[in-house]
Amino acid sequence: MRAVRQKDTAPEVIVRRLLFRLGLRFRLHVKRLPGSPDIVLRRHSTAIFVHGCYWHRHPGCKHATTPKTNRDYWLPKFKANVERDARQAEALRALGWRVLIVWECETRDPVTLEVRLRQEFDLLPDP
Numbered sequence: 001m002r003a004v005r006q007k008d009t010a011p012e013v014i015v016r017r018l019l020f021r022l023g024l025r026f027r028l029h030v031k032r033l034p035g036s037p038d039i040v041l042r043r044h045s046t047a048i049f050v051h052g053c054y055w056h057r058h059p060g061c062k063h064a065t066t067p068k069t070n071r072d073y074w075l076p077k078f079k080a081n082v083e084r085d086a087r088q089a090e091a092l093r094a095l096g097w098r099v100l101i102v103w104e105c106e107t108r109d110p111v112t113l114e115v116r117l118r119q120e121f122d123l124l125p126d127p
């Protein structure tokens with residue numbers, strides 16, 4: 001849902017700080033690429049989207065609730081969001097990019113998120 005797509009959200013900033021601390025360098029909001037990824041690590045051919053669990057429907061997440069009313073309105077909107085995300089990821093992969101999704105709820109547990117990001121980028125854990 002374009003209208004709610006914001007730049008520089010708190011979860012995004014958490015991910016950026018973490019990547020920076022891990023020594024990774026990146027560009028932000030690269031409009032030339034499909035979906036205008038939030039964070040692009042060219043050296044690693046990796047595009048990262050920091051997704052809100054609600055709008056992007058994090059599977060199995062307690063934050064991906066569905067409104068009890070106006071379902072006819074919301075369900076197609078959610079479906080369109082998920083389909084758009086999938087299309088954009090596919091387009092990026094077709095261009096040779098690896099696509100990572102970081103969910104907003106993951107940014108609430110920075111220790112676990114750091115472990116994940118170290119694994120994604122083959123970085124050794126802190127001694």
Ligand SMILES: [Zn+2]
Binds near residue numbers: 058061
């Ligand atoms: Zn979530």
